[in-house]
Amino acid sequence: MNMKTKISLLVALGLMLAAPSAFSASVKLGFVTTLSTPAAVIGNDMRDAVELALEHIGHKMGATDVEVVYGDDEFNPQKGKQATERLVVQDKVDIVFGYIWSHVLLASATTVLDAGKILISANAGPSQLAGKGCHENFFNISWQNDQTPMAMGEVLNQRGVKTLYVIAPLYAAGKNMVAGVKRTFKGEIVGEDMTKWPDQIDWASELSKVKAANPDGVFIFYPGKHGPAFIKQYQQSGLSDSVDLYTVFTVDSISLPRFQAAEMTGVLGTTMTQFWAPDLDNAANKKFVDGFKAKYGKYPSFYAAQSYDAVMYIKSAVEAVGGDMSNVDGLRAALQSANYDSVRGEFKMGPNHFPIQNFYSREVVADADGVWTTAVRDTVLNMHQDVYAGECSM
Amino acid sequence: MEWALLIEQILNGIQFGVLLFLLAAGLTLTFGIMDLVNLAHGTMYMLGAFIGATIFLWTGSFILALLLAVPIVAGIGILTEITTLRTLYQRHHLDQVLATFGLILFFNELVQVVWPLDGLTVPFPKYLDSTVPLMFGIEYSVYRLMIIGSGLIVAVGMWALVTKTRLGMLIRAGATDRTMIYALGTNIRLLFTLVFGIGTALGALAGVLMAPILGANSGMGEQIIIIAFVVIVIGGIGSVRGCFIAALITGLIDSLGRSFLDVILALFIPVNAAEAAAPAISSMLIYIFMTLILFFKPQGLFGSQTQ
Amino acid sequence: MLSLDNLQNRRKVLGVLVIGLCALAPVAANLLDEPYYINLFARLMIWAIAAISLNLILGYGGMISFGHSLYLGIGAYTVGIFAYYDINNFYIQLVAALMAGFCVALVFGSICLRTRGVYFIMITMALTQMIYFLSISIEEFGSDDGLIIYVRSELGTDLISFDNPIHRYYVIFLVMIACLYFSHRLIHSRFGYVIRAAKSNETRMEVLGYPTFRYRLACFVIAGVMCTVAGVLSANVEKFVSPDIMHWTRSGELIFMVVLGGMASMMGPITGALVFWLLSEFFARITEHWHLIFGPFLILVVLLSPRGIDGLLALKRSAND
Known part of the structure; x- marks a missing residue:
């Protein structure tokens, strides 16, 4: 039944x-x-x-x-x-x-x-x-949750990132993001931390581990108020000078004004992936x-x-x-x-009723008026369908 | 195992422990002396963060933020004590829980109305926004070292207050046997308000200090107050010394657990299983620790039998 | 004719009003064309069952459990996990849930009851937190996203079905009445007197030769098992279960319902659940910042009436006297 x-x-x-x-x-x-x-x-x-x-x-x-x-x-x-x-x-x-x-x-x-x-x-x-x-x-x-981090995995490959450290919250979407980036990233994952959600807002311990692992890049997923807190601590730990930070669903137009108000210029130039951007x-x-x-x-x-x-x-x-x-x-x-x-x-609706669409890499920039926003750089995934569509029978 | 990482994690653990101590000291005092379960203590920490951040963002001076925000929040704390909490001292713990939960709801909502919904992001003070080289090539955050330093200063201050002053004598008397202080002929109302004010000030101090690291957010008090309660229970209610030791142990367990649990587990179970289980277990670690302590010492490490 | 000067009579009137309201809610909802209230009241009664069970240990036994929502989670997850493996028989699910609730309560109870006072509060909270984090980490059952229950429990008869909201409603109603009756009998039995006496003076009871630990443990287990039933029903209303049901704030809400209604009063938990849910629903309609009203309301209730709504009844009498 x-x-x-x-x-x-x-x-x-x-x-x-x-x-x-x-x-x-x-x-x-x-x-x-x-x-x-x-x-x-x-x-x-x-x-x-x-x-x-x-x-x-x-x-x-x-x-x-x-x-x-x-x-x-x-x-x-x-x-x-x-x-x-x-x-x-x-x-x-x-x-x-x-x-x-x-x-x-x-x-x-x-x-x-x-x-x-x-x-x-x-x-x-x-x-x-x-x-x-x-x-x-x-x-x-x-x-679909996996798609955006999959696009990020491709970006990492293109940028020549060989070793990656992954930090995400321990809940379903966090696990999806980690699984997604692993699907496409071809290098080595040298460390992976799943943090308590939503209680943990101090990443001192994880950042120390990143320092010890010394990877080419760090991938994070921290939506909402956690994003600014993480990025600030990342910069304060001195890591931002040596290791690039790659994010999904962490830096958006809700958090950017906060970054700008706090003059966290380190956010400028960071890369994320998304299916849409304001300048599309x-x-x-x-x-x-x-x-x-x-x-x-x-x-x-x-x-x-x-x-x-x-x-x-x-x-x-x-x-x-x-x-x-x-x-x-x-x-x-x-x-x-x-x-x-x-x-x-352009996009199509897939057979499982999830979109088949492009994913782009975006970079944080200042617009003509000096307001921080994101700008599309490349198309990373072309007309991409999620990986679960095959399991759907209707 | 790398020594540099281990030492850095110990520093992280001490920093977290010091923060927990600042919060838990106020809790253990109000609990031990007034027999008040104050869930709203975390609210004062949150208000400290918001008010400190606001002053810092306005004036650009972190010192000024500390000097102004701590007394302002202590004032708010004393005001709630006089208007609401004072009448609850003789009441059932559950009444206190209910009323102080009401305070939490109110203040959490209030900061959402007064400040931006998603809180404030606060920069680090420029002169503390760097790292210093320590041994083994460790580069450690100056700001976090400053927090450790301030926490230790406060701990020494509290020790002096409790052991060397008349107020401290009353506090010790009250924590050991509550009925004692009623018999001592002091102005109990004033004593209680004073103790409450000190506790609130410590909580607010913790809030101001943490604002640059965590930002200021509605609800940030509840995330940490539960752990602060764990600390005072482990330490034994009313014992400032127990509170300090328990805070450091809890901070270290949390920090080292998050870092090395997968390695330790891998000694006993397959590596894959260890990596899968480690994050879940490290979330539970302090609760497991507390349960073990209470199993063997039902009054906590330094608790008195009368509580 | 009942005289309202008498506290017992006032309690009876309130009891009849509250039970009557629950009994007639679906009828009224349909007449007023507000069908939404059927499920709202069904939820409310489930919380009332949980609160009745909590009142046994908290109100009568003086054991302040800050982790009681654990048993809601056990009940709901048992249904969820069985449904996940296509075992939809209600009776199998129920028996499994009761056994799970029994075992967990027995083990946790024997750990927690070694402690007293606030240590007890904290250890019950800690154990529930552990299970909460455990449920978040099990990916097979949806971790924190939760588990959709596609098929409600099957009662094995065509006459009654959980898919019918009216049937479902009255099953929950009857279970609530049964729990109320059971706890009434329990509290007024010899067992109940021992529990209540142990609350006020445990040493005396021990001197009198009562193994109070065993009595308290039995009470703790009974409360846990009863709350598990509420969890089973909850899964059938929501068709969904997630770790959120075991979050410490849920345990807190249960305590508030009991305290709000009046600890150690028979109707207290139901009245508390009713007032808690309807008020939060009402305040939320007024403003999105409804906590600004609800917080001070809680404080006022505590300040004005030390024993919740039940205490208000008594208060009024002394004012009249």
Whole structure:
């Protein structure tokens, strides 16, 4: 027996109550992200991007009015599931999207999917949902966790890094990042430390080990507030003069203003990989980045880009079915074809509903106004598909 | 094993231990004397970091940040003592836990409103932002050496305070047998407020000192307060000496464990298994250590029987 | 007609109100077209079961466990791991969970009960932290990302199914009532008197010839096993389990529910869970910075009423007298 075969009363109730909206002239979307706790700094950026997207499309998808209801996961899987439930059974939204954290997404997934609705991740890309646990109604519009560090592994090969030291937090995404870089990096891993998450914010011990190992490069993954703390300690330990630092999801437009305020010039010139960058040259991205900067006075983060993109993505599907949200098959087909102008440029939706897309190397630079941002250097992976797609059968 | 790495990790362990001592000293005093379980002690550490960082970022003077932030936070601490905590001394430990948890929620949220959501990033003071060569070719952070130095100075100061002054005599009396101080005819209210103020000041000092390394973040107090509680329990509640020794041991175990546990485990189990297990076990190490101590010494290393 | 001047009567009225609210919540939710509240109340009752079990050791036994959420985790993970291996029979899962809870509580209890007071608080917390970090490190079961449970426990009958939210709700409700009844009987049995007497004066009980350690250990194990049941139910509501359920803050929340409701009072844990959940839900609606209100609220409750909501009932009487 699998999850598709059992339909609960709750689901029936939800569908029954959701049905009338199919023929009304409005679409209701639910967006779950972190709006309280310090992690709300990411959630707020995502919400800002969704609001900007709604403004850009005039709050309409085709002829249909669109409304977004926000849910706060409080950085906690149970609260995230509760917020999702609220959107599904109470607000009766047609599509649920958002989700920063893998554990919140995994906890919430069954609530949306059991109700027969469509779920779109605008950030979290856990391997479970890309491989064996893939689902016809689940789509990811960001990336699979392993892909970005795989791109970094290629960068390291190109730069001639022979020995690498890896430091990442001991949790699922951290392990994915380490596994990803190992998939492509051809040199030797001379040391690997998995640190307590999120409690550990002092890396004295690990940095001493790096010094003793004396590698060509250090690879780290520290999202959120941990990133600035790590990089500062890295520089203070004197390592930054001799060993290059390579990061994924650690330096972004949320942390860069903090680096700049603290005058940590060592960050300039460091390399990261990503599927998107603010200076990526296409019309959709230009409109998004210029609009975001004009409205909020700062660069958008990749979280914001994904959220903005998700709204455009949903818009393309809603228009394809002419606003008839009860036509789930039609929505699904439209989402599969991914026929819209993405801020990342060209991409395809893979068979497991994860994007097949380019990954770029980016460098931290100061822009014309002296504001620190990132600039695209090379295309590292071309139309790259995640490694779990083969395990997915749907 | 490389001696340079070992010595560096010992220094790291001492630095962490000194930080734990600054935090745990205040806890063990309030606990031992007033019988107050103050979960919100970590909040004072956080406020120290935020206020110190703000003053430092404004004025550019780290010394000024230390001189101003510590008394400001001590003042805030004394204010909460007078308004809230004072009434809790005679109450059940659980009431204290609940009320001080309320304080944590309030202050964590408050700093998110007052300061940027994701906290502050603080530069190192220029004159301490370098490394010095020690023996075996070790280059060690001047700033971390400064923290070790300040912590040791405070430890000596605390030792002098506890053993050489009248206040210290009262503290020792209170920690050994709480009912004693009630019988001594001193102004108990003032004594308690004073002790609480000293504890808060030490916590705030730790916060200011750590801000350049860790930054200032909402919730940073809870990450460390649990470990500080582990320290005072290992040391024995109310014992400043036990607290100092336990803090150093805990710091060393954490630092050396993170560095050498995989090597040590590999002596007993296959290398692959050792490398897989080491990070998980090193996270548990101090808890395992505490459990062992309490198993053999249920009152901690230097605890008195009356607690 | 009950006189509200009497504390016992006030307690009865509050008890009837709280139980009645839980019993009728799904009906009300459907009538008001607020189906979201069905699962909210289901969750709340699961926490209430856990709080009832904690109250046994914390309220009546004076053993302040700061690691009780461990048993929620054991129950939930047992269901999760069995479901992962496609064993979905409820009874097999339940028995396995109870046995796991029993063994862990027995071992941990015999370690922890060597200590007293704050040492006990810390050692229970430490042991739970160890299991928490263990669960994070096991990749097979999702480490910190957690484990999706694709199929809820199968009750082996077509009449009742955990997939039906109403069925699920009333199963949880009945289990809660059963736990309440059980703890009531236990506390008023000879065993319960020994436990309570040992709380106030252990030496005296030992002199009287009672092996208090064994009594306290038995109580600790019973509480652990009861909380495991809550974990099993939680897995069936969430269809998901992650280490987060064992985080020390969850144990803290359980303590708050018990203290909020009033320690060592029969209805305390349920009232506490109800007030805790509904208030946090209510405050969160007002502002994202709801902790600014919730924190001072907790402080006020403690300052105004030393014995939680149950204490408020008593307080009012003395004001009237």
